[in-house]
Amino acid sequence: xxxxxxxxxxxxxxxxxxxxxxxxxxxxxxxxxxxxxxxxxxxxxxxxxxxxxxxxxxxxxxxxxxxxxxxxxxxxxxxxxxxxxxxxxxxxxxxxxxxxxxxxxxxxxxxxxxxxxxxxxxxxxxxxxxxxxxxxxxxxxxxxxxxxxxxxxxxxxxxxxxxxxxxxxxxxxxxxxxxxxxxxxxxxxxxxxxxxxxxxxxxxxxxxxxxxxxxxxxxxxxxxxxxxxxxxxxxxxxxxxxxxxxxxxxxxxxxxxxxxxxxxxxxxxxxxxxxxxxxxxxxxxxxxxxxxxxxxxxxxxxxxxxxxxxxxxxxxxxxxxxxxxxxxxxxxxxxxxxxxxxxxxxxxxxxxxxxxxxxxxx
Amino acid sequence: xxxxxxxxxxxxxxxxxxxxxxxxxxxxxxxxxxxxxxxxxxxxxxxxxxxxxxxxxxxxxxxxxxxxxxxxxxxxxxxxxxxxxxxxxxxxxxx
Ligand code: SF4
Numbered sequence: 001x002x003x004x005x006x007x008x009x010x011x012x013x014x015x016x017x018x019x020x021x022x023x024x025x026x027x028x029x030x031x032x033x034x035x036x037x038x039x040x041x042x043x044x045x046x047x048x049x050x051x052x053x054x055x056x057x058x059x060x061x062x063x064x065x066x067x068x069x070x071x072x073x074x075x076x077x078x079x080x081x082x083x084x085x086x087x088x089x090x091x092x093x094x095x096x097x098x099x100x101x102x103x104x105x106x107x108x109x110x111x112x113x114x115x116x117x118x119x120x121x122x123x124x125x126x127x128x129x130x131x132x133x134x135x136x137x138x139x140x141x142x143x144x145x146x147x148x149x150x151x152x153x154x155x156x157x158x159x160x161x162x163x164x165x166x167x168x169x170x171x172x173x174x175x176x177x178x179x180x181x182x183x184x185x186x187x188x189x190x191x192x193x194x195x196x197x198x199x200x201x202x203x204x205x206x207x208x209x210x211x212x213x214x215x216x217x218x219x220x221x222x223x224x225x226x227x228x229x230x231x232x233x234x235x236x237x238x239x240x241x242x243x244x245x246x247x248x249x250x251x252x253x254x255x256x257x258x259x260x261x262x263x264x265x266x267x268x269x270x271x272x273x274x275x276x277x278x279x280x281x282x283x284x285x286x287x288x289x290x291x292x293x294x295x296x297x298x299x300x301x302x303x304x305x306x307x308x309x310x311x312x313x314x315x316x317x318x319x320x321x322x323x324x325x326x327x328x329x330x331x332x333x334x335x336x337x338x339x340x341x342x343x344x345x346x347x348x349x350x351x352x353x354x355x356x357x358x359x360x361x362x
Numbered sequence: 363x364x365x366x367x368x369x370x371x372x373x374x375x376x377x378x379x380x381x382x383x384x385x386x387x388x389x390x391x392x393x394x395x396x397x398x399x400x401x402x403x404x405x406x407x408x409x410x411x412x413x414x415x416x417x418x419x420x421x422x423x424x425x426x427x428x429x430x431x432x433x434x435x436x437x438x439x440x441x442x443x444x445x446x447x448x449x450x451x452x453x454x455x456x457x
Pocket of ligand 1 (some may be wrong): 135255312313314315318325328329330331332336340341342343344352
């Protein structure tokens with residue numbers, strides 16, 4: 001298909017890499033925010049093809065990886081109830097909670113089902129009126145419109161046995177938190193193309209201005225990423241701090257206005273805990289009061305479950321770009337995809353999993 | 363969780379009161395909700411995320427970035443090598 005092959009052309013990549021080499025004169029640290037980008041970078045070895053001046057660090061861009069431990073524990077507590085069918089994206093099943101994961105809950109008898117879309121969970125609710133169907137609504141701004149739509153539709157269809165356990169995280173507040181940190185070493189950002197497709201560029205323009213960092217909304221194909229790096233390097237070398245759009249084929253300046261409206265109808269912004277990072281103000285979404293009957297945390301009274309993160313795993317540092325996965329002392333030994341210690345080893349988009357799969361020795 | 367690959371809308375239909383579409387990803391057909399891309403028409407490409415179409419691909423822009431890349435490509439092709447120093451007729455490592 002035309003649109004795939006063009007964005008993976010190695011010749012194009014080579015020429016853009018040449019252009020990057022010609023442009024760069026000083027060392028720069030660039031963070032890619034999206035886990036899909038991390039995966040593409042590590043898989044295609046982009047990090048190793050860049051001139052030595054450029055260091056890529058991997059950001060917090062995988063919603064599975066940043067879902068806090070207590071949310072997993074809440075999910076398991078709900079899933080274990082006999083009246084519940086618990087629906088989730090497949091990636092979440094093996095994310096370790098305090099003492100078990102959703103797969104173990106399933107082996108203990110919980111009805112845990114993998115769905116590809118929240119609309120499938122709605123269908124399961126229609127088909128099983130005697131059961132409580134709960135959808136594990138995790139994700140960034142990209143997933144929120146779908147999860148909002150499910151609630152709007154559930155209300156329209158008069159479904160009273162559907163609810164969502166919501167753990168939505170927002171990307172710009174996380175970038176702001178990283179930029180405000182004393183440990184910050186990042187000079188520029190590649191923003192996640194699909195998040196910008198929904199949200200547009202407005203929030204990034206404020207960040208670029210306030211913190212004086214160049215940001216480029218970037219697609220997920222290898223050539224998109226290399227072009228995004230080239231655009232960022234040009235701005236860094238010129239001392240410009242703008243927001244540019246590499247992913248023009250999908251990102252419009254105001255994002256997807258219809259989707260944003262639906263999200264604002266159902267959800268409101270709230271403080272949110274990020275696994276390994278901690279509480280970040282205004283970095284999450286919760287269900288508005290008007291739709292409270294669809295809030296699984298209230299319906300099953302698990303909002304009080306709170307736990308602390310274990311010490312051993314350094315995924316918090318990995319998610320902030322302060323450490324690489326292979327700098328973790330248990331990487332590839334005690335911690336492997338078969339028995340992960342942290343969420344970044346579980347998700348297919350987690351940085352630790354990407355390193356383990358594609359660059360285990362580097 | 364994020365799918366980079368756009369698919370082509372081949373059919374629009376209604377399901378449970380929602381506008382839905384059949385999306386062709388190079389031979390694999392899947393369904394997606396079209397409520398967030400009301401302007402889409404069959405034959406257009408769309409980015410789908412967790413079962414929801416989130417944008418209509420701007421073909422003009424897609425073609426324009428491609429043209430810019432094509433210029434680089436042509437320049438390198440004249441040297442007969444790709445990024446990895448491999449002859450152009452060999453398969454590249456980026457896929
Ligand atoms: S390798 Fe495992 S233990 Fe180490 S940071 Fe990654 S997920 Fe955590």
